[in-house]
Amino acid sequence: MSLPQLDKIYNPQQVEDRWSQFWIDKGYFHATPAHPGQPYCIVIPPPNVTGSLHVGHALNNSLQDILIRWRRMQGRNVLWMPGTDHAGIATQNVVERQLLAEGTSREALGRERFVERVWQWKAQSGDTIIQQLKRLGASCDWERLRFTMDEGLSKAVREVFVRLFEEGLIYRGERLINWCPRCLTALSDIEVEHEESKGKLYSIEYPLADDPSIRLTVATTRPETMLGDSAVAVHPEDPRYRHLIGRKVALPLTNRTIPIVGDSILVDREFGTGAVKVTPAHDFNDFEAGQRHNLLRFSLFNHEALVDPSKLDVAGVDPDVIHTIRLLPVTKARPKIEQMLRDNGVLAKVEDHKMAVGKCYRCKTVMEPFLSPQWFVRIQPLAEPAIKAVEEGRIRLIPEGWMNNYLGWMRNIKDWCISRQIWWGHQIPAWYCRHCNQEEFKTTGSQGTTREFGFVSPVAKPIVATSRPATCPNCRSADLVQDPDVLDTWFSSALWPFSTLGWPEQTPELKTFYPTSALVTGLDILFFWVARMIMMGLKFMGDVPFRDVYIHALVRDAEGQKMSKSKGNVIDPLHVMEQYGTDALRFTLASMSSPGRDLRLAEERIEGYRNFANKIWNAARFILMHLDGEREAVPPTQRSFADRWILSRLNAAITTVAAELEQYRFDRAANTLYQFVWHEYCDWYLELIKPVLQEPASAEARRARGTLVESFETTLRLLHPFMPYITEEIWHALPHAGVSIVTQPFPTMQPAWESKETEAAFALLEQCLTLLRTGRALLNYAPGKLVPFLTSGTTEQDRATLGALRAHLAHLGKGAVQVSPAEEWPAENLLRLAAEGMTIGLTVEEDVDVQKALGRIVKQKEEGAKEVQRLEGKLQSVEFTAKAPADVIADHHDRLKTLRRDQAILHSSETQLREILHGRHT
């Protein structure tokens, strides 16, 4: 059999593309419901269709692929459902930036042409991330690639919307929502990021309308909103203010008087003065208070968060004030108002105050509470079953520490604002009859809106349907206008586990793969995505969307900073794959993925695992080099010590890896593999069998080759989910049956391989050798020089045991350690003797500087008793027989605890040792 010539250094680039394509061409990743195995399904967290693979994706998908490949090898019916997300605002922003660079704009293009343009961009760049995922080795069923705006998925979106609307779980209304004045759209509560910032707390005095001598002091962080105040609230049982409820105060800078109301929900008596200004159009609490007390709402700013003079006019603001702050941004208006309040003598004080300011999660612009008509999902009825599913363990969060997070959020969940005033996305399947809503549409143009910025009046009555109705069911008019808003991106993602499987059609895929098995995702989208999938899955499928949710950490840079382009600390996974190989990247990410902890990725770490790949590669080279001859399967009873040992260890590795994967402990599984392959398989096993392989024709060698191939091939299969490329490449070079390692069975525990006795024996053997080497190094014994390694043992048996030890260990000292005598004994016997107290001695020739060695020990003792203790522990069985000055020996004799004198020392000269070396172990 001719073996391929392998390079000394593993070159990932040369193999990766080849196998990636090979796997796809062979259709290994394609799933079919007809497959007899137990279904195992993961739906991918769909990346932004126009995005590029970042290291977070790399982590997320590496972990998924490990699970998927592992389950596939186990014979399960595996489906990894891939797809991309249209990512409404994010994508729209990107295309808008492109337009800006071209000197045009979304508005100039108009809605239809803009959306067309985004589709073009999608067509152009949508394939990028898919190709990158393939490069990562992701074994998705690429034939099933989905996109959230596919016809099928859009149908699911409309279906869900209509059903929820018909059940009253979706409604439309004018509410205070989070508004991004830059993206010009509403956002949901969780799309607002709170950031601590320094602000001021302003105390303003409002005089009673009928008795200006009495003043109520209220505090606010946003004095500019006082122009829109509708009331002052006090606690109804507060003795200071109780009697004032029902009276009015004169609102400074305006011609309005506003009532004093009692409200126990809004007002905390203990806080501040106990009196609160109420601004229903600019504060979420105040909005609710306003509803409770039927207060007027005075909106002051326009959709760009600029002071709107016409609204100020409506709010009865003093014309001079309007003039001063008209069209100013909110932050610019604030100091003007502050000054005017001061001029009016009603600004009691200004203090420093820290506050949380909300920012848009897409563009970091400061958000503004904005009164506008929007669509909402009534979430509570959906949340309850979703809470139960997790409480009852039908869905498992891993690590489970996140459960409280999830439950806490779900229990306090608020209605979900799902309408967005952007163009890219699923347009809301609601239409308005222009005829029936004449009043509302009177003042408008073709867009069919009555208000600023394209809002359809909140009073207009929508017709909700999965497709455009031909006529108005009420008046038969065909003059229908579709609601201009689109749905929150996360609305369609919430349906992902069943929409991708064909819902609302009852497909075989849906039947086979729903509920899916596991979801692998980052914490950052637990609420955005995971929680909503659970709610929607339970609602529309009547069952949980997945059993396990594995929540992995965020990838940070080596300093623990979030990676961001602006900081320039981004590790580009594509670059890493290029430089170190995909397998190295995957293995690194897996090995660092401890639960509940962010992972700091440093390039050195990747380099380390690149070296690991190279180690595997060279082990393969070694093995292939020695395979040029017959080999036989070995009956367990005839296996050599080394064979029994490595199979037992391999067995342990298999058991551990599988157990860790079951628990999503990718880190421990990876570390087990690393430890096994490098420090057991390569460091010890391959070294142990080297001498045997030196005689290729021997029966011993034939048997050794049998186990060698078997153990290595098994190891490759064990490694494959983590390092798919290199394992496939090497597997093909090894003797094998089958077409690809991808479809080979995952190794399973072999009870016959387990041998605790052999492992115990090996442990002793290892100790002996380490002792020997330590002694050598400690005594500065020249590296090329043989160390006579002599042991006690008076009987023939002892002597023979020692010989066997030499046979097994001679090479381990890399030619510099030899054991005498030469008789052959099974190593186990030696080890048994060792266990019974036999001591191994190290004899030093006269040219060794014992004094120096001992001096080191003494010096270290002076420096710290602990170190010397450790040294003594190691040296306790080392014998010094060199011609050192007698006083030195005497001085340190007791501490060195030399060999017991009742044991004979087998001595050997250098000449004898050379004979042994060349005579070898046959």
Place this chain on the structure above:
RNA sequence: GGGCGAUUAGCUCAGUGGGAGAGCGCUUCCCUCACACGGAAGAGGCCACUGGUUCGAUACCAGUAUCGCCCACCA
């Protein structure tokens, strides 16, 4: 303000009611015919602090400190 997590070798992190570990880095020696992306040996830690439980605590409990994350309408 509430909740959660972290604190172990220079760095990144595992870990367990009884011996303190790994990778990388570092020191010494070695380019020995699988691998210098390698081999051998080694240095380096009051396991954050303070109490408690225990025969025994790095581990369990309480508190403190520092850091981080999530949530939050206290004007």
